[in-house]
Every structure is written in structure tokens, then in C-alpha cells.
Amino acid sequence: xxxxxxxxxxxxxxxxxxxxxxxxxxxxxxxxxxxxxxxxxxxxxxxxxxxxxxxxxxxxxxxxxxxxxxxxxxxxxxxxxxxxxxxxxxxxxxxxxxxxxxxxxxxxxxxxxxxxxxxxxxxxxxxxxxxxxxxxxxxxxxxxxxxxxxxxxxxxxxxxxxxxxxxxxxxxxxxxxxxxxxxxxxxxxxxxxxxxxxxxxxxxxxxxxxxxxxxxxxxxxxxxxxxxxxxxxxxxxxxxxxxxxxxxxxxxxxxxxxxxxxxxxxxxxxxxxxxxxxxxxxxxxxxxxxxxxxxxxxxxxxxxxxxxxxxxxxxxxxxxxxxxxxxxxxxxxxxxxxxxxxxxxxxxxxxxxxxxxxxxxxxxxxxxxxxxxxxxxxxxxxxxxxxxxxxxxxxxxxxxxxxxxxxxxxxxxxxxxxxxxxxxxxxxxxxxxxxxxxxxxxxxxxxxxxxxxxxxxxxxxxxxxxxxxxxxxxxxxxx
Amino acid sequence: xxxxxxxxxxxxxxxxxxxxxxxxxxxxxxxxxxxxxxxxxxxxxxxxxxxxxxxxxxxxxxxxxxxxxxxxxxxxxxxxxxxxxxxxxxxxxxxxxxxxxxxxxxxxxxxxxxxxxxxxxxxxxxxxxxxxxxxxxxxxxxxxxxxxxxxxxxxxxxxxxxxxxxxxxxxxxxxxxxxxxxxxxxxxxxxxxxxxxxxxxxxxxxxxxxxxxxxxxxxxxxxxxxxxxxxxxxxxxxxxxxxxxxxxxxxxxxxxxxxxxxxxxxxxxxxxxxxxxxxxxxxxxxxxxxxxxxxxxxxxxxxxxxxxxxxxxxxxxxxxxxxxxxxxxxxxxxxxxxxxxxxxxxxxxxxxxxxxxxxxxxxxxxxxxxxxxxxxxxxxxxxxxxxxxxxxxxxxxxxxxxxxxxxxxxxxxxxxxxxxxxxxxxxxxxxxxxxxxxxxxxxxxxxxxxxx
Numbered sequence: 001x002x003x004x005x006x007x008x009x010x011x012x013x014x015x016x017x018x019x020x021x022x023x024x025x026x027x028x029x030x031x032x033x034x035x036x037x038x039x040x041x042x043x044x045x046x047x048x049x050x051x052x053x054x055x056x057x058x059x060x061x062x063x064x065x066x067x068x069x070x071x072x073x074x075x076x077x078x079x080x081x082x083x084x085x086x087x088x089x090x091x092x093x094x095x096x097x098x099x100x101x102x103x104x105x106x107x108x109x110x111x112x113x114x115x116x117x118x119x120x121x122x123x124x125x126x127x128x129x130x131x132x133x134x135x136x137x138x139x140x141x142x143x144x145x146x147x148x149x150x151x152x153x154x155x156x157x158x159x160x161x162x163x164x165x166x167x168x169x170x171x172x173x174x175x176x177x178x179x180x181x182x183x184x185x186x187x188x189x190x191x192x193x194x195x196x197x198x199x200x201x202x203x204x205x206x207x208x209x210x211x212x213x214x215x216x217x218x219x220x221x222x223x224x225x226x227x228x229x230x231x232x233x234x235x236x237x238x239x240x241x242x243x244x245x246x247x248x249x250x251x252x253x254x255x256x257x258x259x260x261x262x263x264x265x266x267x268x269x270x271x272x273x274x275x276x277x278x279x280x281x282x283x284x285x286x287x288x289x290x291x292x293x294x295x296x297x298x299x300x301x302x303x304x305x306x307x308x309x310x311x312x313x314x315x316x317x318x319x320x321x322x323x324x325x326x327x328x329x330x331x332x333x334x335x336x337x338x339x340x341x342x343x344x345x346x347x348x349x350x351x352x353x354x355x356x357x358x359x360x361x362x363x364x365x366x367x368x369x370x371x372x373x374x375x376x377x378x379x380x381x382x383x384x385x386x387x388x389x390x391x392x393x394x395x396x397x398x399x400x401x402x403x404x405x406x407x408x409x410x411x412x413x414x415x416x417x418x419x420x421x422x423x424x425x426x427x428x429x430x431x432x433x434x435x436x437x438x439x440x441x442x443x444x445x446x447x448x449x450x451x452x453x454x455x456x457x458x459x460x461x462x463x464x465x466x467x468x469x470x471x472x473x474x475x476x477x478x479x
Numbered sequence: 480x481x482x483x484x485x486x487x488x489x490x491x492x493x494x495x496x497x498x499x500x501x502x503x504x505x506x507x508x509x510x511x512x513x514x515x516x517x518x519x520x521x522x523x524x525x526x527x528x529x530x531x532x533x534x535x536x537x538x539x540x541x542x543x544x545x546x547x548x549x550x551x552x553x554x555x556x557x558x559x560x561x562x563x564x565x566x567x568x569x570x571x572x573x574x575x576x577x578x579x580x581x582x583x584x585x586x587x588x589x590x591x592x593x594x595x596x597x598x599x600x601x602x603x604x605x606x607x608x609x610x611x612x613x614x615x616x617x618x619x620x621x622x623x624x625x626x627x628x629x630x631x632x633x634x635x636x637x638x639x640x641x642x643x644x645x646x647x648x649x650x651x652x653x654x655x656x657x658x659x660x661x662x663x664x665x666x667x668x669x670x671x672x673x674x675x676x677x678x679x680x681x682x683x684x685x686x687x688x689x690x691x692x693x694x695x696x697x698x699x700x701x702x703x704x705x706x707x708x709x710x711x712x713x714x715x716x717x718x719x720x721x722x723x724x725x726x727x728x729x730x731x732x733x734x735x736x737x738x739x740x741x742x743x744x745x746x747x748x749x750x751x752x753x754x755x756x757x758x759x760x761x762x763x764x765x766x767x768x769x770x771x772x773x774x775x776x777x778x779x780x781x782x783x784x785x786x787x788x789x790x791x792x793x794x795x796x797x798x799x800x801x802x803x804x805x806x807x808x809x810x811x812x813x814x815x816x817x818x819x820x821x822x823x824x825x826x827x828x829x830x831x832x833x834x835x836x837x838x839x840x841x842x843x844x845x846x847x848x849x850x851x852x853x854x855x856x857x858x859x860x861x862x863x864x865x866x867x868x869x870x871x872x873x874x875x876x877x878x879x880x881x882x883x884x885x886x887x888x889x890x891x892x893x894x895x896x897x898x899x900x901x902x903x904x905x906x907x908x909x910x911x912x913x914x915x916x917x918x919x920x921x922x923x924x925x926x927x928x929x930x931x
Contacts, residue, residue: 004700011703014654044648048710055707056854059914060847064839064883070869070876074903086585089504093521119902120929123895146902153870153898466522 003029004058007051015043020050029057075149083115087477091117094470095124100132101449102470107138109478116144126150126157136160171197176209183216191220199228207237214243223253230255245300250364252326256300261329263297264321266290270334270344283336285348289314315353323360327370338370342377359385381405386412395421406431407438414447425455432461506799507580509758509930510560512570512788516577523578526589532579533593539583540599543575553579554599556606559824560797563602572797610823632677636716636734639676643669643685644713647706655702659693666690680735684709708855728812729853738811740820748807748822751775752830753782755798756860756909757920757930765789771798772860772911772920773808773819779834781860782808782819796821800921800930803830814852817859831926835862835907838879846913858911860920865905868898877908877917885917893919893931900924900931 006024022033032053040046083091087110094102103125110117117125126147129139136159139147143160151161171182187194198213205213214232217225225247232244248254271286298304302324306316322330331341345351345358359382362370371388381401386394386409394416398409402424410428413420420428432439441463448467451460453475456468511517523543526532530550532541537558542550543566551566553575562576583590595603646669650658666689673682684705691702715722715730722730732738753773760769767788774781786796798804807823810816836842842861849856866877868887875894876884887894897919900906906924910917921930 008699008703011651012654012656012699014656015652017654042648044651047651048647048707049714051703052707052711052714052854055704056850059854060850062843062846062914064843064879064885065876066881066883067871067878068882070871070878070882070884072867072869072901072903085503092505119899120896120924122899126895146899149902150895150899154895466518469522469525 001058003054007054010047011051015047019043020047025050025054026057029053076145078116078144078146080114080116080144082118083110083113084477087115087474088118088121090470090473090477091121091125094474095121095128097445097467097470099445099448099467099470100128100135101446102467102474103128103132103135104138105449105471106474107135107142109474110142111138113478115142117142117147119146122147122150126154126160129159130156133159168197172201176212180212180216183213184219187217187219191222192224195225195228207240210235210237211239211243214240214247218247221247221251223251226251226254249300249324250366252328252365256296257325259294259296259300260302260321260324263290263293264318264325264329265333267321268318270336283344283348285344285350285354287314287318287350289317293317311353315350319354319357322354322357323364325361326365327358327361327367338373339377342374346378355380362388383408383412387415391416391418392421395424399424399427402427402431414450416450418450419452420450422452422454422458425451426458429455429458429460436461502580502584502799502802504581504584505930506801507577507584509800510572510580510797511577512572516570516572516574519574520577520581523574524581524585525578526582526586528578529582532582532590534583534590535592535595535599538595538599538603539579539590540596541575541579541582543578545575551575552598554602555580556603558826560799560827561606562797571795635675635677636736639673639678639681640713640716640734642672642676643678643681643709644717647710647713650706655699655706658691658702659698661689663689678735680733681709681712682735684712684733711855723814725812725814726853729814729855732811732813732818733855743809743811743820744822746809748809748819749775749778749780750805750807750825751778751780752803752805752828752832753808754803754830754833754928755800756862756928757800757911758798759911759920769796771796772909773798773804774833774860774862774909776803776830776832776834781817782810783817783860784808784819784821799827801928803828815849815856817856833862833907835864837864838881839863839883839885840879840881842917856913858913860909860911861917862907862909864907866908867903867905868894868901877910877919880905886915888912888916888918891918896931897922900929 003025006020010018010020020033022030022037025033033050036046036049036053040049082088087106091103091106094106122143125139125143129135140160147157147160151157151159167182167186170178174182183194183198186197195217198217202210221229229244229248229251233241233248235241235244245256248256251257267287267289269286269288271284273282273284302320303316304313306313308316311319327338327341331338334341334344336344342358345355355378359374361367362374363384366388368388368390371385372390372393374382375385375389375393375397381404383401383405386397389397394413398413399421402409406427410431413424413428439461444461444463444467448464448471451464451468451471453468453472456465456472460468508517508520511520522528528543530542530544534540534557538554538556540552540554542552544550545566551564553562553564553566553573555562555576562572564573564575566573566575568574666685670682670685670689673679673685688702688705688709691698691705693702695701712730712733715726716734719727719730728738753775756772756774758769758771760767762768769786769788771784771786772781773784784796784798804821804827805825806821807825808819809822811818811820836845842863845861846859849859863877863879865880869876869878869884871884874889875887875891877887878884897906897908900922906922908919908923909921909928910919912918919931921928923929
């Protein structure tokens with residue numbers, strides 16, 4: 001619009017500096033421009049009258065832009081049914097609540113029912129997926145073809161359209177984060193394949209990448225990893241060596257654990273004495289640490305000198321060695337059952353001191369069977385054992401010792417995938433009520449997955465009421 | 480409860496039970512005065528919170544156990560959607576009213592049909608009486624005093640407009656290039672002068688001029704357009720005796736002269752089924768202005784209903800986007816009428832019919848008609864048939880069947896919802912705007928109007 005630009009140009013500079021050139025105006029306006037010029041001596045008035053007429057001429061004569069051939073490829077037809085209108089409304093509420101845990105719960109049920117999200121709420125869901133990466137896998141399943149179509153149009157939602165690359169292609173060409181994710185997932189699904197992929201690319205990786213990828217291999221190790229991991233003990237990178245050793249120390253069949261076992265075998269034995277006039281045998285722990293110990297033991301991180309005043313150097317060495325070997329080794333060497341081993345350590349003055357090392361061994365070698373026995377045969381509360389117990393036992397153990405360490409127990413309980421028991425939830429509600437500044441809305445947002453619906457009648461803290469209602473509505477919407 | 484679904488079929492709720500107005504949850508929530516009311520309303524949509532709940536043909540009521548000993552009595556007029564509650568909240572509707580409607584939408588079977596209790600009948604009868612009373616003549620006014628007041632105000636406004644015209648000329652003399660460098664006081668002082676001159680409409684336009692986004696590309700045109708609008712109003716006021724009476728009313732209204740709503744209601748209105756296309760709220764210094772955009776299903780006439788709320792209170796209207804209100808609307812006198820008020824609300828219902836424009840050509844033709852009658856006009860609603868969002872020259876456009884394009888407002892929040900609902904298919908769409916700036920407010924999807 002040349003004529004409007006002329007008006008604008010004059011307006012920008014001001015009537016003192018510039019006047020409108022009538023020749024640039026459309027012919028329709030020429031007679032009016034002449035009339036205005038003749039009638040209006042004041043130059044500001046003249047400009048304003050002319051500009052006002054041109055303004056109206058402009059807005060009265062608009063034409064839309066015409067462009068042939070533009071189109072938008074339609075989305076493919078959906079194959080799965082949409083979820084119900086009620087479920088859609090609940091999803092709207094859940095997304096508004098900005099609660100990733102509830103969104104997960106909703107999406108899980110939608111996926112399980114083989115349904116997809118209707119188009120009117122898809123943008124909000126995809127936006128949530130753009131922010132919370134953990135929602136993406138479920139959104140890909142529940143978003144249907146419309147979500148993939150939208151993902152191709154909006155770069156923020158590209159995650160849903162996918163790159164079209166296979167896992168293996170992504171492993172070979174993806175970013176470090178993508179490769180780590182793929183390796184971790186593969187390690188859980190097929191540990192050997194994950195190791196083989198890493199071995200194949202190992203020589204081409206730099207030290208920092210090697211370390212990052214090796215950390216991913218910590219999950220789900222098997223004996224087949226041993227040759228590869230032990231070969232890394234001579235790697236050029238110190239950090240890679242250390243990480244390999246960390247993993248090997250958790251593997252009962254590794255050479256380093258075998259070395260610890262050999263050292264411990266020499267250092268700690270059982271002495272059997274007759275007691276009660278020979279009617280029973282009393283067992284006690286005997287220490288005889290050899291004067292010369294393989295240097296590799298100390299090089300691997302075992303401390304020679306005690307850093308705890310209640311432990312002698314010899315006791316401290318034993319403490320470290322016990323926690324570095326599986327309890328099955330001790331049981332075999334001492335020809336005792338787990339229960340007998342626990343009792344032996346509990347009844348022996350030295351054993352009592354070394355007892356926490358038994359717990360650490362259970363944790364180190366991820367031994368749920370012995371973890372349970374430890375909790376059943378000891379009156380001492382070992383918080384770290386909780387995650388190793390079966391869900392029902394976790395609840396019982398947590399309830400039993402709740403008063404001792406309520407905050408730490410709650411933190412551990414939050415890591416569980418299963419819902420808490422009503423009894424544990426009741427204890428938590430009572431505790432949370434006493435500490436309203438610690439247990440805030442933000443905290444409850446993260447734990448709604450753990451809280452059972454039945455607890456809605458237990459007078460839950462106020463912020464939880466709404467979340468529990470949404471959880472209930474989510475479950476009901478898919479019934 | 481839901482009907483069986485075929486592949487890709489959009490779900491609908493079963494409607495074999497009585498549901499007042501068939502309001503969806505989404506529609507009910509648009510009635511909420513603020514976000515916290517929405518949240519609280521949802522919390523109260525819980526059967527356990529209600530001691531009693533029932534409905535009749537014309538009302539829905541319930542007693543909600545609050546913090547006091549006596550439950551709050553909540554009632555909803557279903558004929559002409561209205562709320563009343565005995566709770567102390569001054570929000571309208573209150574959380575109890577919303578909760579009751581939401582509960583009814585979610586679990587209609589919980590509400591048994593019954594006889595209205597006395598407190599419901601009393602309220603409904605009072606509403607009818609009030610309507611009747613409105614028709615009775617008011618007490619006589621002192622016409623001489625009124626004329627004196629009007630004359631005094633006219634003089635003040637004349638003085639104010641003279642001052643404002645000089646100010647506008649000063650800006651033009653120096654050039655609008657200097658406008659971004661002006662201090663906020665430059666604009667605010669003149670706006671206050673206009674308030675003193677009893678020309679609040681002009682005060683608002685001066686403030687809007689100062690609020691031009693000078694960092695935005697093309698601010699020059701936006702600024703000059705607004706300045707020329709002010710100039711046109713001033714010129715119109717100075718030449719009022721030469722104007723068409725309808726245009727004269729527009730100029731008066733734009734300056735800030737009010738029209739008596741009672742007098743307006745005396746005039747004959749337009750009876751139609753008015754589809755509520757959308758609602759936009761804006762807030763400034765505690766005053767909320769709600770704009771309801773309506774479209775007559777039979778007449779095709781557009782209407783804008785304004786509601787003013789002070790600190791979120793004192794609302795009288797409860798119009799729900801997507802619903803059709805059968806009502807008589809009286810338009811404010813204008814050369815191109817748009818603003819209206821509801822003279823008589825007959826019923827609220829769902830309706831699928833609407834009148835639409837075939838494409839952008841028709842919208843522009845309508846715009847030309849409007850500006851030939853009224854050069855100073857603002858955003859208007861239009862229903863345009865079969866629009867398709869398309870990507871062209873690094874931006875989204877709305878393409879009609881004739882391949883004509885209209886740029887979609889940049890960063891429009893509605894874009895992705897429209898795209899998602901469209902899936903690449905054309906949609907009938909309601910838009911508001913003027914010239915080359917339109918924003919979608921709703922679309923028809925599976926024969927249902929959805930706000931976006």
C-alpha cells in the first residue's frame with residue numbers, strides 16, 4: 001500500500017518537515033485531497049483530515065491474499081478408539097494440576113485400555129511431554145496418529161514424531177544422552193547385548209564417554225561381563241578403571257572379590273568350644289590377620305589403618321573385607337546357615353562390632369533373601385535394607401521402626417513403585433500433620449502414586465485431598 | 480457412562496437421563512469467575528459434600544455442608560441460568576453453585592426429581608416478580624435539573640476535546656517518530672485531563688495510544704491508526720450537527736456518554752437464538768471487563784455483551800460459550816450496531832444452527848459495510864465456513880475454500896488446538912478481529928462447538 005506508506009512517512013517525520021505528496025494517493029481520493037487542501041489552512045489539520053480519509057479508504061478496501069496450491073497433508077485415520085469424555089475431562093484436570101505422577105497414572109491406564117487421547121486435549125498433553133521427558137513413551141502410545149502428525153508440525157513436539165531411526169542406529173549416531181538411555185534400557189532387557197554393543201564401540205569412544213556409558217552398565221551385571229570389565233582394570237583412564245572396579249566389587253565371581261575372600265579366609269575363622277559341661281558347642285570368632293597381605297587388596301581401596309577410634313587396625317580391615325564379600329561365602333567357610341551366622345555375630349563381642357559389615361555386604365551384593373533374614377533376626381533398625389525387602393515386608397518393617405526415623409522411612413517408601421499400606425499411610429499422615437512446612441503441596445505432588453485410595457477416609461493433609469480425588473477419578477474413568 | 484466407540488469415533492455422553500441444559504463440565508467451568516473458584520467447584524462436585532440434592536423442571540438445588548453448623552443452600556435457575564447460595568461468598572457464581580452443576584453433569588442419576596422446597600420456590604418467584612417490576616414505570620425525573628447537568632457536561636467535554644485536538648496536532652507536528660521516547664506521564668496526564676473533562680472514552684483511547692507496543696514491528700501503523708481514530712471522534716464531535724443520528728450516538732458513546740440501560744430496554748429488541756461464541760476477560764485495577772461474543776442463529780447478527788465486575792464480584796450474567804440463549808437483545812444505538820444488552824432471556828439450550836460467511840471475501844465485504852457506516856470500529860466476531868490452517872512464508876494462515884488466506888495472529892494460543900481438531904480437514908470457525916488481524920475463538924468439531 002504505497003499510499004499508506006506515504007501517509008505514514010509524513011506522520012513519522014511530522015508536518016513541520018514533510019507534507020503528503022497528493023500524487024501518491026489513489027485517484028479515488030484525489031478530489032477529496034484537493035478539497036481538503038483548499039479548505040484547510042492549518043497544516044496539521046490538513047494532514048489529519050487527509051490521513052483520516054486515507055485510513056478509512058484503506059480499511060474499506062481490503063482484499064485477502066490469494067495463493068493457490070497451499071495445502072496441509074491430513075492426519076492418518078485413527079485405528080484405536082478414543083478414551084471416554086469423562087477420562088478426557090479428568091486428563092484436563094490432571095494436566096492443569098501439573099502433576100507428572102498423576103499424568104503417568106492416567107496414561108498408563110489409557111495405554112492399558114488400548115485407547116487414545118482425543119484431539120482437543122492433545123496439544124496440552126504434548127506440551128506436558130515436551131517438558132517432562134519421562135511421559136514421552138506413554139504419550140507416543142496414547143497420542144495416536146494425530147499426535148504424530150502434530151509432532152511433525154511443531155518442533156517442540158518432535159519427540160512424538162520420532163526420528164525414524166532404530167535403536168541400533170541411534171546408538172551409533174545419537175547424542176550421548178540418547179546413547180546412554182538406549183544402553184540403559186537395553187541393559188535391563190538384554191544385558192549381554194548391551195555389553196556387546198559397548199564392547200564393539202569401546203575403542204572408538206573417548207575417556208569421558210567411556211565413563212558415562214560404563215556407569216549405565218552398572219545395572220543388571222552378569223558373570224559374562226567379567227572378561228570385559230576385568231580388561232578395563234588396565235585402561236588408560238583412571239576414572240574408567242575406578243568405575244570398572246566399582247562394578248566388579250559387586251560381582252561375587254570377580255577376581256577382586258575372590259582376592260578379598262582369600263584374604264578373609266586367612267584372617268577370620270570360627271573357634272568351637274565345648275560349653276555346659278560338654279553338652280553344647282560354643283562358637284566364637286577368631287582373628288589371625290596375616291602379616292603380609294597382597295598389595296592388590298589395598299590398591300583396590302581397602303584401608304590399612306583404622307579411621308574409627310572404636311576399631312583397631314585389624315578389626316577395621318576385617319570390617320572392610322566382610323562387607324566386600326557375599327555372605328554366602330562366610331556361611332560356606334564357617335559351615336553355618338544365615339540365621340546361625342547372624343546369631344554368631346550377635347553373640348560374639350567382636351561379631352557385634354562387625355555386624356554392620358554383614359548388612360553392608362547384603363546391600364553391596366543386592367541380596368534380598370538375606371536382607372529379609374537380617375530384619376527378622378535383628379532388633380536393630382537398618383534403614384538401607386528397606387528397598388531390598390518384598391513390598392509387604394517393607395511396609396511392616398517401616399511401620400515397626402517408623403517412630404525412630406520417620407522422615408528417612410518416608411523418603412525410602414517414596415521410591416517404591418507399589419502403593420503403601422493403609423497403616424503406613426496413616427502413620428505418615430499423622431507425622432505430616434506435625435510438620436506442615438516440610439510436607440508441602442510440592443512434596444505431596446511427588447508421592448501421590450504411593451498413597452492408596454483407601455486413605456481418602458483417613459483425613460489426609462489438605463493438599464492431598466484434591467490429588468487423591470483426581471487419582472480416584474482417573475481410575476474410575478477407565479473402569 | 481459412555482456409548483460404545485467405533486475406531487476413531489469421538490465419544491459422547493449418554494443423554495437418556497435429565498441433565499439441565501446439557502452443560503458439559505468444560506462449559507460449566509467457563510462460568511467460574513476465577514481459577515480458584517474452578518478448583519474449589521471441582522472439589523465440591525463430590526456427592527459426599529452434599530446433604531441434599533434434587534432438581535425440578537426449572538431448578539437444581541442442594542444443601543452443602545460447609546464449615547458452619549447449618550448447610551449452605553445452593554440453587555440454580557435452569558430456565559435462565561442463574562445462581563443463588565446462602566454462603567457468604569460474593570463471587571458469582573460461588574464454588575457451591577459451580578460444584579452443584581458439576582456434580583449434576585458428572586453424576587446426573589444422583590439427582591432425584593422432587594418438589595421444590597420453600598427456599599427455592601421463594602427465590603424463583605422473586606426472580607419472576609423482579610422481571611415484572613422492571614416493566615413498571617420509574618418515578619418522574621426533574622427534567623430541568625437533568626438538562627442543566629447535561630449542559631454543564633457538554634461544555635466540559637467540548638473544552639476537553641478542544642484541548643485533546645491541540646495535543647494530537649502537536650504530536651503530528653513533531654512527528655510520531657518521537658512517540659516511543661515520551662514518558663508514561665505524557666500519555667497519563669492527557670488521559671487524566673479527559674477524565675476531568677468527563678470524557679472517559681477518550682481517556683481510555685489516549686491510554687491505549689500510550690500503551691502501543693513500540694518494540695513491535697509495524698508499531699507506526701498501529702499508533703497512527705489509533706491517533707486517527709481519536710481525531711475522527713473529535714472531528715465527529717465538533718461537527719455533530721452534520722452527522723447522521725446513529726453516527727452521532729456512536730460518537731457520544733466513544734467519548735464516554737452513557738446510555739441509560741432502562742431506556743434502552745424500553746426499545747424493541749431482536750429475538751433470536753444467540754449462540755455464545757466466546758468470552759474474553761480483561762482486568763485493570765480490580766475492574767474486570769467480560770466480553771461475550773454472540774451470533775444470532777436466524778438473523779446472523781453479531782452482538783457483544785459487556786459485563787463489568789468489581790474485584791470479581793457483582794456478576795449478573797452467566798453466559799456459557801457453546802450454548803445458545805434464546806433472548807431478546809437490544810442494541811446500543813449505532814451506525815453499525817454491535818454492543819447489546821439482554822432485555823429478556825427466554826431459555827438456554829443447545830442448538831446446531833448458525834449463520835456463517837462463505838469465506839474471507841465475504842468477511843471483508845462486511846468490514847467494508849461496517850466502516851462505510853462507522854469509520855471507528857473495533858474487533859467483531861465472524862463465523863467463517865470451512866477454514867484450513869496452512870503453513871506459508873514461515874507463518875500459519877487460515878485458508879478458505881476459495882484459496883484466500885488470512886494470517887493467523889502470531890503466537891495464537893488457539894493454533895495448536897485448531898490444528899489438532901482439524902487434523903488437516905477444513906473446519907467452520909468463529910473468529911474475532913478486523914482488517915488483517917483475526918483470532919479464532921471456536922470451531923465446530925463433530926457438530927459440536929468448541930472454544931479454542
